[in-house]
Amino acid sequence: MENNLITENKQKNKIEKAFEILKTMASKPSGLIGLTVVLFHVVLALISPYIAPYDYKAISPNTMLLAPSAEHWFGTDSLGRDVFTRTILGGRTALTVTFFGSLIALLWGGLLGIFCGLVGGKIDDVVMRVVDAFLSIPWILAMLLIVSLLGTSTEVLIPALGFFYGKGIVRVARAATHDVIAKDFIVSARARGHSNMSIIWNEIIPNVRDAILVEGAMRWSWMLLGFSSLSFLGFGVSPPTPDWGLMISNARGLMSFAYWSVIAPIVGLSSLIIGINLTADAFAKALGIDRSTKAPV
Amino acid sequence: MKYILKVFSATFMSLILSFSIANASSGVFKVSHDLGFGKDTNLDAITKGRLFQVVIKTQNRLVRPDMNGVPSPSLSTDWSANSDATEWTFNLRKGIYFHDGSAFDAPDVKYSLMRAKDPDIGSPVRKSLNVVEDIEVIDQHTVKMMLSTSFADFPLLLTDYRLRMIPEGSGDTIGQTGVGTGPFMVDKFDPEGTTILKANPEYWEGAPGVAEVHVIAIPDAQARIQALLTGQIDMNRYVPFNQKKIFDSNSKFTTTVIPTGNWRGVVMRTDTAPFDNPKVRKAFRLAVDRQELVDLVMGGAATVSCDTPVMPSDQYRLQMDCPQNISKAKNLLREAGFPNGIELTVYPASLEPTWPTIAEVVQQQVAKAGIKVNIEMVPSKGYWNEVWMKKPVSMTRWNQRPADTILHEAYHSGAKWNESYFKNADFDKNLADARSELDFNKRKTAYQNAQMTLWEQSGTMIPYHVSRLVVTSSKVKNLDAVDHFSIQWHKVKVD
Structure with a gap:
């Protein structure tokens, strides 16, 4: 009975804390704008299949490159497809792929960074040099190599993006860990004979979690840009799936006379990236994290 | 009298000088290629990786298609067949020289065509050319081609854009040198960068209109469109029709539908x-x-x-x-x-x-x-x-x-x-x-x-x-409105 009460209280505290963070984030105009934009895109991604006015695949020579009108709010593209329909559906794949990709990046990058920070020594040296080596490879080249070999399915893109964007998180997590391992509670835990895993789980993660989450949020926006770059180059999602990067790529040559087919996906992509950035910034400030050092202040 | 002679001489010299200037090759004509053959890109017309944007300007065929696609004389001036069209005799143009200074004659024809049939080279054109059983050098300017079967349209086969004449024995180096009898000579071959061709002043149809042709590797189609828009290249022969509007309203460009x-x-x-x-x-x-x-x-x-x-x-x-x-x-x-x-x-x-x-x-x-x-x-x-x-x-x-x-x-x-x-x-x-x-x-x-x-x-x-849809810079003049392989490149001028 008493245990249940304690768990309930902890849960309540967590919800209260989350609400408090959200409130702090929304208290600044930039945070409020960021949160609103991200929320708008997430909701749109969820409901867009039900509100899309046309079939996103429907091609027709009779409706090629129509200017915006009451019938086609954002006009039509070079294959006669409705740009509004494709734009509101265009963020779904990008959001899904990059959200799960960011989770993977957080998971492996965060855990590896914490582990290296804790154990130090030769293992730390070797792992960090390997991470440095990977950091020196331009991610776009490595991604192009991977998709050339394994294809462009989401099953390939999610882990591949998660891997490449997790490298930076390793460094942040390691640095944050270095800040806490010298503290008394870690020394005490060691003195009590706790294992490394126990120390990581019970002592370090609660203290570096915020820094890693903020870094993960930032990586999400970079990953979104990266994923759209891949689509722009033709190596993201496959046609006819609506995707902002792919839409921009297909319509870029028509910009001078059919601007509508390229402006809508550009606005969609850039607003989401800006929104995520503003949100991550506000999140960091709400947690009291200085993003210039990527560590708790 | 002396004064009159002086005036006359000066006028005469001026006329000669202005005539020479008017006929001199000048300007640079910049085109692109897509690097589709990657590392295999070369200047040997009969191979898979031939960079045709270069070889069509540096090498000639025996027979070329005229503006209507009909076989017409090039390095061969005329031809005739026996009654069952199994033997074809080609008379060659005299006084023609390759870029390396050697004279073009019958053994070069035999070498060029028999090489395309060589199974070791494995040319894609080999299958079409297998009808040729042997080539006999009648004299320095006459060859006779013996076919395995009657072939009434044989000269049409020789208009193939890859059947270019190269110097006898040059097979090992032609992939890098691109030597031929054409209006342009290879100055620098850089398949992944810019290949530079210089005008051949001795070209048998007359000196080319431009001094240089630059063939630039641009793999991406949209990048080639941008290159044309920004003046990096002067011609794009692969512009999608849905982008025609970009150029139609722009006086800097000329569009032609072929x-x-x-x-x-x-x-x-x-x-x-x-x-x-x-x-x-x-x-x-x-x-x-x-x-x-x-x-x-x-x-x-x-x-x-x-x-x-x-x-x-x-x-x-x-x-x-x-x-x-x-x-x-x-x-x-x-x-x-x-x-x-x-x-x-x-x-x-x-x-x-x-x-x-x-x-x-x-x-x-x-x-x-x-x-x-x-x-x-x-x-x-x-x-x-x-x-x-x-x-x-x-x-x-x-x-x-x-x-x-x-x-x-x-x-x-x-x-x-x-x-x-x-x-x-x-x-x-x-x-x-x-x-x-x-x-x-x-x-x-x-x-x-x-x-x-x-x-x-x-x-x-x-x-x-x-x-x-061919789009050229409006600086480009005298470009024949036909496909690649019928164009007379020496006529092209760039203002």
Whole structure:
């Protein structure tokens, strides 16, 4: 009975804390704008299949490159497809792929960074040099190599993006860990004979979690840009799936006379990236994290 | 008197000087290529990786197509055949020199053509040229070609854009030097950067209008459009029709629409399941709405084709209608044992700007017949080595060729570029019969029978023959409004 009460209280505290963070984030105009934009895109991604006015695949020579009108709010593209329909559906794949990709990046990058920070020594040296080596490879080249070999399915893109964007998180997590391992509670835990895993789980993660989450949020926006770059180059999602990067790529040559087919996906992509950035910034400030050092202040 | 002489001499010298200046080559003509052959790119016209944007400017053929595609004199001034068209005698132009200073004569002709037949080289043009059994050097300026069979259209075969004359014995180096008798000489060969050609002042048709031609590697189609817009190149012969508006309203550019025999297509390997079943192949081809492809991809600027590679203006083309027929396509799939349809993946690259659009439109069209098409974009660089003739389904594009050449080269069972791995004894026999037939009507029937076999059996879906939208900088003058291989490059000027 008493245990249940304690768990309930902890849960309540967590919800209260989350609400408090959200409130702090929304208290600044930039945070409020960021949160609103991200929320708008997430909701749109969820409901867009039900509100899309046309079939996103429907091609027709009779409706090629129509200017915006009451019938086609954002006009039509070079294959006669409705740009509004494709734009509101265009963020779904990008959001899904990059959200799960960011989770993977957080998971492996965060855990590896914490582990290296804790154990130090030769293992730390070797792992960090390997991470440095990977950091020196331009991610776009490595991604192009991977998709050339394994294809462009989401099953390939999610882990591949998660891997490449997790490298930076390793460094942040390691640095944050270095800040806490010298503290008394870690020394005490060691003195009590706790294992490394126990120390990581019970002592370090609660203290570096915020820094890693903020870094993960930032990586999400970079990953979104990266994923759209891949689509722009033709190596993201496959046609006819609506995707902002792919839409921009297909319509870029028509910009001078059919601007509508390229402006809508550009606005969609850039607003989401800006929104995520503003949100991550506000999140960091709400947690009291200085993003210039990527560590708790 | 002295004064009059002085004035007269000065006037005379001025006239000579201004005449020389007017005829001197000047300016730089900048064009691009797509680097489609990657590391294999070379200047040997008969190889797979030939950089034709260079060799068509540095080397000549014996016979070239005139503005209407009719064989006309080039390095050969005239020709004649014996009564059954099995022996052809060609008289060569005199006083012609290669860029390396050596004289062009009959042994060079024999060397150039017999080399294209060499199995060790494995030229894609070898299959077409196999009809030539031997070449006899009659004298320094006459050759006689002995054919294995009668071939009334033999000079047409020699208009092939790859059958270029090179110096005897230069086979080992030609891939890098590109030496020929053409209006331009290779100054620097850099397939991944800028290849520089210099004007050949001794060119037999007259000095070229421009001093240099720069051939710049730009793999991406949109990047080539931007290069044209920004003045990095002066000509783009692959501008998609949906971008015509950009240039139409801009006085800095000139647009020309040229009907051609060039075609684009989707190739199914006939040696790979499920495309080893002719019913599956025909089902795919029947499910395509060709007119809609013409309208959506080419803005109407193309001629519908029913899977024949023979160009619309060719006398041997089979004329027929082939509307989309979804129910028949479904029936064929059912008969082939695929009642629930099939799934396939195509691999377009942006080196041909219309491929991704063709793939997208075809994807929607054939879905109605239960054929699911996945599209996976692949890099342009090395497409022809890594994807084409390797994957079960690939995209293709061909430049125009005479009927006999294209039918042999793309479909004959022994052809190196038989991209669909098509093997059909009746088809091969019809081609052989057509070549040896001296009666025009019978020859036409044989070629058309071969095309009917393609309609029934082939693995290549050819929706149309394209009209080419050529956009040039308005500085470019005297460019013939014909396809690549008929242009007289020495006439081009850049203001």
